[in-house]
Amino acid sequence: MLKVNDINVYYGSIHAIKGVSFEVHQGEVVTLIGANGAGKSTILQTVSGLLRSKTGSVEFLGENLGNVAPHKIVAKGLAHVPEGRRVFLQMTVEENLEMGAFTRPGSEVDSGIADVYKRFPRLEERRRQIAGTLSGGEQQMLAMGRALMSKPQLLMLDEPSMGLAPLLVEQIFEIIKELHKAGTTILLVEQNAQMALSVADRGYVLETGKIVTTGTGAELLNDDAVKKAYLGA
Amino acid sequence: MEFLSYLISGISLGSVYAIIALGYTMVYGIAKMLNFAHGDVIMIGGYISFCAMSYLNFPGWLALILAMVVCTALGVVIEGLAYRPLREATSLAVLITAIGVSYFLQNSALLIWGATPKVFSPIVEGTQNIGGLSVSNISLLTMAACIVIMVVLTLFTSKTKMGKAMRACSEDKGAAQLMGINVNRTISTTFAIGSALAAVAGVLMCSAYPTLMPTTGSMPGIKAFTAAVFGGIGSIPGAFLGGILLGIIEALAKAYLSTQLSNSIVFAVLIIVLLVRPAGLLGKYVPEKV
Ligand SMILES: Nc1ncnc2c1ncn2[C@@H]1O[C@H](COP(=O)(O)OP(=O)(O)OP(=O)(O)O)[C@@H](O)[C@H]1O
Numbered sequence: 385m386l387k388v389n390d391i392n393v394y395y396g397s398i399h400a401i402k403g404v405s406f407e408v409h410q411g412e413v414v415t416l417i418g419a420n421g422a423g424k425s426t427i428l429q430t431v432s433g434l435l436r437s438k439t440g441s442v443e444f445l446g447e448n449l450g451n452v453a454p455h456k457i458v459a460k461g462l463a464h465v466p467e468g469r470r471v472f473l474q475m476t477v478e479e480n481l482e483m484g485a486f487t488r489p490g491s492e493v494d495s496g497i498a499d500v501y502k503r504f505p506r507l508e509e510r511r512r513q514i515a516g517t518l519s520g521g522e523q524q525m526l527a528m529g530r531a532l533m534s535k536p537q538l539l540m541l542d543e544p545s546m547g548l549a550p551l552l553v554e555q556i557f558e559i560i561k562e563l564h565k566a567g568t569t570i571l572l573v574e575q576n577a578q579m580a581l582s583v584a585d586r587g588y589v590l591e592t593g594k595i596v597t598t599g600t601g602a603e604l605l606n607d608d609a610v611k612k613a614y615l616g617a
Numbered sequence: 618m619e620f621l622s623y624l625i626s627g628i629s630l631g632s633v634y635a636i637i638a639l640g641y642t643m644v645y646g647i648a649k650m651l652n653f654a655h656g657d658v659i660m661i662g663g664y665i666s667f668c669a670m671s672y673l674n675f676p677g678w679l680a681l682i683l684a685m686v687v688c689t690a691l692g693v694v695i696e697g698l699a700y701r702p703l704r705e706a707t708s709l710a711v712l713i714t715a716i717g718v719s720y721f722l723q724n725s726a727l728l729i730w731g732a733t734p735k736v737f738s739p740i741v742e743g744t745q746n747i748g749g750l751s752v753s754n755i756s757l758l759t760m761a762a763c764i765v766i767m768v769v770l771t772l773f774t775s776k777t778k779m780g781k782a783m784r785a786c787s788e789d790k791g792a793a794q795l796m797g798i799n800v801n802r803t804i805s806t807t808f809a810i811g812s813a814l815a816a817v818a819g820v821l822m823c824s825a826y827p828t829l830m831p832t833t834g835s836m837p838g839i840k841a842f843t844a845a846v847f848g849g850i851g852s853i854p855g856a857f858l859g860g861i862l863l864g865i866i867e868a869l870a871k872a873y874l875s876t877q878l879s880n881s882i883v884f885a886v887l888i889i890v891l892l893v894r895p896a897g898l899l900g901k902y903v904p905e906k907v
C-alpha cells in the first residue's frame with residue numbers, strides 16, 4: 385500500500401534521513417521506533433508531503449506522491465496525525481472534526497462525526513468546547529478522530545502516547561487495536577517501543593536517520609539489541 | 618448637540634477605518650503578514666471608481682462594483698507575485714516587500730493619473746435630518762456598510778467551510794494542509810476579500826473627503842492598521858471596535874483639542890493602549906511558543 389524507497393531528507397545542510405526504505409501492506413500495523421531525533425517525524429512528514437525527499441520515491445496505492453501537493457495527498461486516502469496533535473486550539477471540537485472532513489463531500493460530514501462520537505464518546509460531551517480547553521488525552525482523541533474524518537485507507541500516527549498518563553496510553557493503544565480490527569492500515573511512530581511493538585505486525589528500528597533493524601513485532605520485542613536500547617532491559 | 622454631530626462624524630470616519638482595518642486584520646490573521654500596501658489598494662479603488670464615473674458615466678453603485686472587482690484582482694495578483702514566493706522567508710523580508718509594493722502602487726498611480734488631485738463626486742448626495750441633526754447620506758451609508766460587512770465577515774468565518782478553513786490556516790498552516798486545505802488558495806481568497814473591502818472603503822472615503830491623490834490611501838491605511846492593532850490584530854470584532862473608536866477619538870480631538878495635533882493624539886492613544894493591553898482591546902495575548 386505504501387512503499388517508501390530510498391528517501392534522503394535534509395533540513396538545510398542537516399542530512400536527517402539517510403536512504404530509508406520501508407513498506408506498509410494493506411491491513412497491517414507497522415511501527416517505526418527510534419530515540420529522540422532519530423528522524424521518525426521527518427519520515428512521516430515526507431510521506432504526507434510537508435517535506436520532500438531529494439532522492440527515491442514515496443508510492444501510495446501505486447502512485448508516486450513526489451509531486452503531489454500535501455493538501456491533495458489527504459484526498460488520496462492518507463491521513464497523518466502529527467506529533468503534538470496539533471488540533472486547532474481556537475476551534476470547537478466539532479469544527480475540528482469538520483476540518484478533518486475537508487476533502488469529503490458535505491453529505492458525509494454528519495455521519496462521519498457520528499461515527500467519531502461513537503468511537504470517542506468523550507468528544508461528543510465536549511463537542512461545543514474549544515479544543516484548547518481539552519486535556520491532553522482528549523486532544524489526542526480529537527486529533528485521531530479528526531484524521532478518521534477523511535476516511536483514510538492509511539492512518540499515520542506520530543507518537544500518540546506522548547505526554548499521556550499510563551492509563552490513557554493503554555486507552556489510546558486499545559483504540560489503535562480497534563481501528564486495526566476494523567480494517568484500517570496503520571503506520572505508528574512511537575518512542576514507547578514496548579507498547580508499539582506489542583500491537584504491531586511489523587516494525588522498523590530507526591537510528592540517526594537510518595533503518596538498522598526490521599522484523600515482526602514479536603521478533604523485535606525479543607531482539608537483544610532492541611531490548612537493550614529501547615525496552616530498558 | 619454640537620457634541621453629537623462631532624460624535625456622528627467620528628463614527629462615520631471610524632466606519633471607514635473599520636472597513637479598512639477588517640481587511641488588514643483578515644490578512645494578518647491568516648497570512649500572518651502586515652500588508653502595508655493595503656492602504657494603496659484603497660487609493661486604486663478610489664481612482665477606478667473616479668474614472669468609471671467621470672469618463673464612462675457609470676452610476677455610483679456600478680462604479681463601486683467595478684472598483685471592487687479591479688481591487689480584488691489586484692489583491693490576488695499582488696499576493697501571488699509578491700508575497701507567495703516569500704512564504705518561507707523571514708517576516709522582515711515580507712514587510713520590506715509590502716513597503717515596496719506600496720511604493721509601486723503609488724508611483725503607478727502617479728504615472729497614470731498624475732499628481733494633481735482629482736475631485737471625486739460622491740456616490741450618494743444629500744443629507745437627512747435626524748432629530749434636528751443633519752447627517753449626510755454618505756455618512757449613513759458608510760456606517761451601514763461597516764456594520765453589514767462586520768456581520769457578514771463574522772458569519773462567514775464562523776459558519777462557512779471556507780471561513781473555517783481560514784481560521785484553521787490562521788492557527789496552523791501545516792495541520793491545515795494535513796486536513797486537505799489548500800493553504801495558498803485560502804490566503805489568496807483572504808487577499809481577495811481584504812482588497813474588495815479596501816475598494817469599498819476607498820469609494821466611501823473619497824465620497825466623504827473628495828480629494829483623490831496617489832498618496833490618498835497611505836494615511837488612512839496607517840490609521841486603519843493602528844485601529845486593527847488597537848482592537849487586537851487578527852480579531853474581526855476588534856478591528857470593528859478599534860476603527861470606530863479611532864474615528865471618534867480623531868473627530869473629538871479635532872473638534873476640542875487641536876486639528877494639527879489630532880493625528881498625534883490618535884497615535885498617542887494607541888501607544889497607551891498597547892502599554893496597558895499589549896494584545897489590543899479584544900486580542901488574546903498568546904506568548905510565543907518556544
Ligand atoms: N525544522 C528542523 N530544522 C532543522 N533540523 C531539524 C528540524 N526538525 C528536525 N530536525 C532534525 O532532524 C532530525 C530528525 O528529527 P525528527 O523530528 O524527525 O526526529 P524524531 O525521531 O521524530 O524525534 P522525536 O522522538 O523527538 O519526535 C533531528 O536531528 C532533528 O534535530
Ligand SMILES: [Mg+2]
Binds near residue numbers: 424425426542
Ligand atoms: Mg518526532
